[in-house]
Amino acid sequence: MILFLEQFLNGLQFALLLFLLAAGLTLIFGIMDFVNLAHGSLYMVGAYFAATFTRWLNSFVLGVLLALPAALLLGVVLEMLVIRRLYSREHLDHVLATFGLILFFNEAARLVWGAAGLTLPLPSFLSVFLEVLPGVPYPAYRLTIIGVGLLVAGVLYYLVQHTRIGMLIRAGAANREMVGALGVNINRLYTIVFGVGACLAALAGVMAAPILTVQIGMGENILILAFVVIVIGGIGSVRGAFAASIIVGVTDTVGRAYLPEILRLILSPTGASTAAPALSAMFIYLLMASFLVVRPEGLFPAPGGRK
Amino acid sequence: MTDPLIDVRDLEKSFGGITATDHVSLALRRGEIHAVIGPNGAGKTTLINQLSGELRPDSGSILLAGSDITHHRVAARARAGLARSFQITSIFLDFTVLDNVALAVQATLPHSFRFWRDVRKDERLRGPARAVLQRLGLAGRGDTPAAELSHGEQRQLELAMALATNPRVLLLDEPMAGMGPEESRQIIALLGSLKTDYAILLVEHDMSAVFALADLITVLVEGRVLACGPAEEIRANEEVKRAYLGEEELSPVRKAGNGHH
Amino acid sequence: MFLLTLFTRIVILAIAAVSLNFILGYGGMISLGHAVYLGIGGYTVGILAHHGINSGFVQWPIALGLSALFALVTGALSLRTRGVYFLMITLSFAQMVYFLTVGLDKYGGDDGLTIYKRSTFAGLVDLSDKVAFYYVCFAILLACVLIVWRMSQSHFGVVIRAAKSNDRRMQALGISTYRYRLAAYVIAGTMCGLAGVLLANHTDFINPEMLSWTRSGDLIIMVLLGGLGTVIGPVGGTVAYLVLEEALSGITEHWQIVLGPFLVLMALYRRGGIAGLLSWSRRD
Numbered sequence: 001m002i003l004f005l006e007q008f009l010n011g012l013q014f015a016l017l018l019f020l021l022a023a024g025l026t027l028i029f030g031i032m033d034f035v036n037l038a039h040g041s042l043y044m045v046g047a048y049f050a051a052t053f054t055r056w057l058n059s060f061v062l063g064v065l066l067a068l069p070a071a072l073l074l075g076v077v078l079e080m081l082v083i084r085r086l087y088s089r090e091h092l093d094h095v096l097a098t099f100g101l102i103l104f105f106n107e108a109a110r111l112v113w114g115a116a117g118l119t120l121p122l123p124s125f126l127s128v129f130l131e132v133l134p135g136v137p138y139p140a141y142r143l144t145i146i147g148v149g150l151l152v153a154g155v156l157y158y159l160v161q162h163t164r165i166g167m168l169i170r171a172g173a174a175n176r177e178m179v180g181a182l183g184v185n186i187n188r189l190y191t192i193v194f195g196v197g198a199c200l201a202a203l204a205g206v207m208a209a210p211i212l213t214v215q216i217g218m219g220e221n222i223l224i225l226a227f228v229v230i231v232i233g234g235i236g237s238v239r240g241a242f243a244a245s246i247i248v249g250v251t252d253t254v255g256r257a258y259l260p261e262i263l264r265l266i267l268s269p270t271g272a273s274t275a276a277p278a279l280s281a282m283f284i285y286l287l288m289a290s291f292l293v294v295r296p297e298g299l300f301p302a303p304g305g306r307k
Numbered sequence: 308m309t310d311p312l313i314d315v316r317d318l319e320k321s322f323g324g325i326t327a328t329d330h331v332s333l334a335l336r337r338g339e340i341h342a343v344i345g346p347n348g349a350g351k352t353t354l355i356n357q358l359s360g361e362l363r364p365d366s367g368s369i370l371l372a373g374s375d376i377t378h379h380r381v382a383a384r385a386r387a388g389l390a391r392s393f394q395i396t397s398i399f400l401d402f403t404v405l406d407n408v409a410l411a412v413q414a415t416l417p418h419s420f421r422f423w424r425d426v427r428k429d430e431r432l433r434g435p436a437r438a439v440l441q442r443l444g445l446a447g448r449g450d451t452p453a454a455e456l457s458h459g460e461q462r463q464l465e466l467a468m469a470l471a472t473n474p475r476v477l478l479l480d481e482p483m484a485g486m487g488p489e490e491s492r493q494i495i496a497l498l499g500s501l502k503t504d505y506a507i508l509l510v511e512h513d514m515s516a517v518f519a520l521a522d523l524i525t526v527l528v529e530g531r532v533l534a535c536g537p538a539e540e541i542r543a544n545e546e547v548k549r550a551y552l553g554e555e556e557l558s559p560v561r562k563a564g565n566g567h568h
Numbered sequence: 569m570f571l572l573t574l575f576t577r578i579v580i581l582a583i584a585a586v587s588l589n590f591i592l593g594y595g596g597m598i599s600l601g602h603a604v605y606l607g608i609g610g611y612t613v614g615i616l617a618h619h620g621i622n623s624g625f626v627q628w629p630i631a632l633g634l635s636a637l638f639a640l641v642t643g644a645l646s647l648r649t650r651g652v653y654f655l656m657i658t659l660s661f662a663q664m665v666y667f668l669t670v671g672l673d674k675y676g677g678d679d680g681l682t683i684y685k686r687s688t689f690a691g692l693v694d695l696s697d698k699v700a701f702y703y704v705c706f707a708i709l710l711a712c713v714l715i716v717w718r719m720s721q722s723h724f725g726v727v728i729r730a731a732k733s734n735d736r737r738m739q740a741l742g743i744s745t746y747r748y749r750l751a752a753y754v755i756a757g758t759m760c761g762l763a764g765v766l767l768a769n770h771t772d773f774i775n776p777e778m779l780s781w782t783r784s785g786d787l788i789i790m791v792l793l794g795g796l797g798t799v800i801g802p803v804g805g806t807v808a809y810l811v812l813e814e815a816l817s818g819i820t821e822h823w824q825i826v827l828g829p830f831l832v833l834m835a836l837y838r839r840g841g842i843a844g845l846l847s848w849s850r851r852d
Contacts (some may be wrong), residue, residue: 029652033652035652035655041617051697055684057688061754077632082832082836085836086835088674089835089836090597091590091598091651091652091655092788092792092796093784093836093838094835095598095600095655095788095837096788096792096831096832096834096835096838097831097836098791099785099788099789099831100827100828100829100830100831100832100834100835101828101832101851102823102828103825103827103828103831104824104825104828104829104832106824107822107824107825107828108819108825110822111822111825157645220781224659224660226783227656227659227660228656228660230656231653231656231660235652276671277671277673278667278668278669278670278671278672279671280671281667281668281669281670282664282667283669285660285661285663285667286664288657288660289642289645289661289664292645292646292648292649292657293645296648296649297649297652297653298653355683359740361736375677378737380744381739381740382738382739382740382741382742382743382744383742383744385739385740385741385742390740391740393737393740397734397736397737397740398734398737399730399732399733399734399737400733401733402730402733406726410730410741411741412725413723413726413727413743414741414742414743415742415805416723419723419724419726419727419743420723420724420748420750420751421722421723421724422718422719422722422723422725423718423722424722424723425722425724426721426726427721427722427727429723451715468737468741472741472742490839514739552605
C-alpha cells in the first residue's frame with residue numbers, strides 16, 4: 001500500500017511535469033494552429049540553463065530564477081524570428097521547420113555543453129524527506145514539483161477563465177478570424193501565447209533537471225508523451241490537458257511499476273521478464289489507442305470543431 | 308398529389324441558446340421547385356445542412372421516398388439520390404472542369420477501387436460529364452483548371468456537379484449568388500427545364516428568380532416557418548411582406564439585374 | 569565499394585519516400601510515424617533470421633503481411649481524425665513499436681541485432697552479392713514508382729487526391745473517403761515495409777533507430793525536398809537529402825547545426841521542392 005502511494009505520488013509529479021509541457025503545446029496548437037515539434041527543445045534548454053546558471057551562481061534558487069526569464073527570452077526571439085512567419089503556412093511547413101529547429105538546438109547544445117549531459121544536484125534544504133502520511137516518507141523535492149505544478153495549473157485556469165486575455169485565448173481557440181476582427185493585436189497575442197508556452201516548458205525542464213540527467217534529446221521523449229496527453233485531452237483545451245496529464249502520468253508510472261507483477265501472474269517467468277519492459281512502455285500508447293476508438297476528438301474538444 | 312420525395316417533419320436544431328430551426332416541416336415533390344426564402348440568419352443554410360446530413364437535428368425526422376434518413380451520413384444520403392450545391396463554391400480547384408464533373412459521375416459507380424487504368428480515359432465517366440457541361444453552357448471550358456474559372460462559371464460548375472450524380476433531389480443553396488444577369492437568366496431557364504425530373508429545393512435571395520421558378524415557397528423567419536404556399540399566395544401575404552419583403556420588392560416587374568441584395 | 573553502398577541505401581530509402589509521398593503528397597495525410605514500417609519489415613526479417621528462418625519466400629511475405637496488418641489497425645483508428653491529431657497519433661503508434669523494440673532484450677533491445685545471413689531465394693538470386701542486391705533493390709524501386717504512378721491516375725488515385733483537395737465535396741457527392749484513405753494507408757505501409765526488409769538485408773543489422781521519430785522526420789524531409797504529389801519527386805528528394813547528409817558530415821561532425829536552419833529556410837521558402845523548381849523553370 002505504501003509502495004502504491006509512493007508510485008501514485010510519483011505519477012502525480014510526472015503528470016504535472018507533463019501538464020506544463022502539454023498546456024503550452026495545446027494552447028499553441030489551439031490558437032495559432034501551429035504544430036510545434038520544437039517544444040521539447042525549450043524544455044531541454046530550460047534544464048540546461050538551470051544547470052549552468054546554478055553552477056555559475058553557486059545557488060540553486062538563483063539559478064532556477066534566472067533560467068526561466070532566459071528561456072522566455074529565447075522563446076520570444078524564436079517566435080519573432082521564425083515561428084511568426086509560419087502561421088500562414090500549412091502544417092507540413094511547421095513540421096519541417098520545427099524539425100529543423102530540433103536538429104539545430106540539439107546540435108547547438110552538443111557544441112556548447114558537450115555530448116555527455118549535466119547533472120543538477122539538489123540543495124540540502126530540498127533533499128529532505130517529508131512524511132506525507134505517518135510512516136510514509138516522500139522526497140520533499142517531488143512534493144515541491146507537485147505543488148508548483150498545481151499552482152501553475154490554478155493560475156492558468158484563472159487566467160484562461162477569468163481574465164480578458166484568457167477570454168481572447170478561448171475565443172481564439174474557437175475562431176481565430178473573429179478575434180482578429182475584434183481589433184486585437186494578433187501578433188502580440190500570439191507572441192504572448194508562445195512565450196507563455198515556452199516559459200511553461202522551460203519551467204518543466206528546470207524542475208525535471210535535478211531528477212533526470214540533463215541531456216541532448218531529453219525534450220523529444222517527453223514531448224511525444226505530451227502529444228498523447230493532448231490527443232486525449234482535446235486540442236486547445238487547458239482543462240483537457242490537465243485531466244489527460246493526470247490520467248497519462250499516473251497510469252504510465254503506476255503501470256510501469258505494477259505491470260511486471262501482473263504479467264508474472266499471467267505469463268511464465270521468462271515470458272513476463274521478456275514482455276514486461278516492452279509492454280510497460282507500450283502501455284500508455286495502447287491506452288491512447290483504446291481511447292481513440294471511443295472518442296477521437298478528445299475529452300474536451302474545441303467548440304465548433306477543430307480540423 | 309403525389310407522395311413527397313423528401314418529407315421533413317418537425318425539425319428542430321439549437322446552438323447553445325439560439326434556436327436555428329424551430330419546428331420546421333416541408334415537403335419536396337418530383338416535378339416541383341420549392342423555394343425557401345427569408346432574411347439573413349433565418350436558418351436557411353442550417354436547414355439545408357440538416358437535409359444534406361452535415362448537421363444532425365436535435366429532433367424531428369427526414370424521409371427520403373418514405374425511408375427515414377434522419378441519422379444517415381452525408382455520403383449515404385448522396386448515394387440515395389440527394390444532391391447538394393453549396394452556397395460558397397465547393398469544387399476541386401486543383402482539377403480541370405471536366406475532371407470535376409467526371410468525378411461526380413464517378414461517385415455514382417458502386418466503388419472506386421480501380422488501381423491501374425487511367426481514369427481520364429474512362430468514357431463511361433467523360434461522356435456523361437461532357438453532356439452535363441453542355442447543358443450548363445460550359446462545354447468549351449472542359450480542360451480549364453477549375454481555379455481559373457470566373458466566379459459565375461464556378462457557380463455553374465457547382466451546379467453541374469450536383470446534376471452529374473444523377474440525383475432524385477436537388478438541394479440548391481443560392482446557386483445564382485454572385486452571377487451576372489445573363490448567367491442568371493441561363494440558370495433560371497435551366498432549372499425550369501430540369502423541374503420535371505427532380506424534386507428541387509431552392510434557397511435564393513434573387514426574388515425574380517424565385518417568383519419565376521417556384522411552385523411553392525416557404526418563408527423562414529428566425530428558424531420558424533412563417534408561411535408556406537404557392538407563389539401568388541406568398542406574394543399577397545401581409546405577414547410575409549411585413550416580416551421580410553418591402554412592398555415594392557414583391558412587384559413582379561423586376562429586371563433580373565436588380566435581384567441581388 | 570562505397571558508392572555502391574550509398575546508392576543502394578538511396579534506392580531503398582527512396583522506396584520508403586515514394587510510399588510516404590503517396591499518402592502525404594497525394595492524399596494529404598501527414599504521418600509522422602511512417603518509419604515504423606521500416607522497423608516492422610526489418611525486424612520481421614531480423615527476428616526470423618535469428619531463429620534460423622532465412623528463406624526470403626517465408627520472411628518477406630510475413631514482413632509485408634505484418635506491415636499491412638499494422639497499417640490496417642492503426643490506420644483504421646488514426647484516420648478517424650485529421651490534421652494535427654492525425655500527425656500526433658501516427659507518431660504515437662510509431663513510438664509504441666519503438667519502445668517495443670527497445671524492450672525486446674532477446675532481440676538486441678537498444679543495441680540491435682546482427683543478421684548473419686541475408687534472405688535466401690532458393691538460389692534464384694544471391695543477395696549477399698552487393699551488385700545483385702543493388703539491382704534487386706533498383707528493380708523494386710522501379711516497380712513501386714510504376715505502381716504509384718498508375719495508382720495516382722486511376723479511379724482510386726483521383727479519389728485520394730480529390731479528398732485532399734476538398735473532402736466535404738467528396739462526401740456530398742456520395743464517396744465515403746475513409747475507406748479509400750485507409751486502403752491508401754495500408755498500401756503505403758506495406759510498400760514501406762518492403763523497404764524495411766531491404767534495409768535490414770542491406771545493413772545486415774536491425775535496431776530501434778530504424779523506426780525512431782527522427783527517421784520518420786527524415787522521410788518527410790525527403791518527400792518535401794523532392795516535391796509533393798509527383799511520382800518521381802521523392803526519388804529526387806532522397807538523392808538530394810542523402811547526398812547532402814554525406815557531404816555535410818564529411819565537413820564537420822556538427823553538420824546538423826547547418827541542416828537544421830536549412831530545413832527552416834526550406835519551410836519558409838518552399839515552392840514545391842525540386843520538382844517544383846523544375847516546372848518553374850520550364851514555365852519561364
